[in-house]
Amino acid sequence: MLTIRKVTLQDVADHAAVSKSTVSQYLNGRYTYMGENTKKRIQHAIQELKYQPNAIARSLKQKKTTTIGVILANILHRFSTQTSRAIEDFCHKHSYHVILCNADDDPLKEQSYIEMLKAKQVDGFIIVPTAFNEEMYKHLLDERYPLVFLDRKMKALPVPTISLKNEKAALKAVSHLIENGHKTIAYVSSAVTISPRSERFTGFETGMKKAGLPINQSFVYTGNLDEAAAFYDHVFAGSRQPDAILTGNDRALMKTLSYLKNRFNNIPDTLSLLTFDDVEFAEFYSPSITTLEQPAYDMGTKAAEVLMSQIKGGENMENTETTDYCFEGILKIRESSQKRGGEK
């Protein structure tokens, strides 16, 4: 079998009886002074030969790849799918490509991805930073790589960051619960290792304090969600039980619903629920679930936009201060945050 030799610029040049550079000019729109019929000949040759430029060769020369690297936690999470989709859409519009990587919150995996992406000469990075890779990010910065953080802050580093006003959002959530007559609120979340989680928890605390309500520590769980069931066993064995649960993300919500389904065959009428993240079933669950949504798609778009302007800006962005973009959480009030038992 003969390997298909790809047709190159040279082939087109030969076919059109001009030189390589002329064809190159043509390709790059440097029409200004080109003879009408030279153009036509080239145009024709390209079609004839089905010529397709080799972006690798172009990249080598131009030192840019029109490709960005995106490293996120886990595409199986809703926030990630939404933001990654947004980034992809934005990039496609601007003729950029995206290499997507799932680091699974594993610093080593993240490192290896960063290495690979650098080797591939990506023009910039959007990263959902893992907690323990500051050094790596610093290198990226030193090497002048355009870089944007998404979701999580690393305040030690001057990197533009797209995130939610987590504390404010949590406060909003708690206030809503309190206004609806809840006094004993449980809080469940993954381990508080990264900024969104700690900010949310702080917001929860602040909200309770403001209302003069005590936080019952035995109703607070922040840890591996696989052990959430044991926590709930404990909670629901007690004589005093919470009248509402606030979950810190979609994962925590699902663990909670699983538990309640197994234990009570649904959410008890006397228990309210409110969660971060807009799970798809919120609207049609019974009861429908009150959520504190992140505008994930918009956040992804903004991340891409900010990165792009860094890339385009290039040299002359030198001393632009890094701006952060904080989005407002959106409270979608539904049935689950009203105590239903009360009205019986």
Next chain:
Amino acid sequence: MLTIRKVTLQDVADHAAVSKSTVSQYLNGRYTYMGENTKKRIQHAIQELKYQPNAIARSLKQKKTTTIGVILANILHRFSTQTSRAIEDFCHKHSYHVILCNADDDPLKEQSYIEMLKAKQVDGFIIVPTAFNEEMYKHLLDERYPLVFLDRKMKALPVPTISLKNEKAALKAVSHLIENGHKTIAYVSSAVTISPRSERFTGFETGMKKAGLPINQSFVYTGNLDEAAAFYDHVFAGSRQPDAILTGNDRALMKTLSYLKNRFNNIPDTLSLLTFDDVEFAEFYSPSITTLEQPAYDMGTKAAEVLMSQIKGGENMENTETTDYCFEGILKIRESSQKRGGEK
């Protein structure tokens, strides 16, 4: 600001006082005849300079990029997230990269992605084919691009395809419903434009026929899901109503649940439900939902594996016949497929 000049092979060679090619040998593990202390010097120089090879330059020379292109319908769909994650995992293990593209079932968008990916010299493609791009795929084949189809078949083309045994799966689903005493089964799906959808529908028909049950055409909807509500309005206005609904994918299920929530404030006790795709909330919905799962992660892995072996195989795969891989659907029986009203 001075642009950071990247350190190159040449720099390393100078620093170690050897020639470029020696360093190159070292990098590519051609140790065999290399002097111990030459090695050490090079090793040292690399660390000193923090040298990182430029994959673009390497690719230009070697005519391969260790990157594959993946074009799927829409990452916001569950099947896509699962398969894409699987592909990514597999590729990462084999030191390959993935460029992910969402074609949204838009043939033009798909074309533009294929062009871009070709320009970027990807080593192969995994595609969830759109219905109307046969020509494009044929070109890919002519140009000897490794190619694998996922989810949907295009039987006119000799391309290895990873898919579900859709007809059999649908049959399994219908049989289960029938065994549980259902006789009037509604079927709801997106427009039947691609192979999985038509196969599933065929399976449904076969199942009904086998059991000697008539298909009531006014209980069948295959079209734009945004109009599913109108369909249901019609269905539930009638005097005879279905005792079960089979939905063709997660989207159709969600439209259905939304409708039922609005209309009946939940799934009526007299109505059973069974859906394709393993939605995350199946387990803890009330009632929990019987699903016909696709082993999406495994399918993604297989797709990557098959593509990889095409890529690795290269020349000598010449006349290997293209094999298809069909996966079994998995019926997960839960509460929603039992008529609950009956046992009251």
Next chain:
DNA sequence: CTGTTAGCGCCTTCAA
């Protein structure tokens, strides 16, 4: 207006 030339950073014979 178009062609010549000189690389981009790396790999790969082929000599030495």
Next chain:
DNA sequence: TTGAAGGCGCTAACAG
């Protein structure tokens, strides 16, 4: 065991 030379496909001055 190591080095020199040529080239992958394209772009970008600079000549002509």
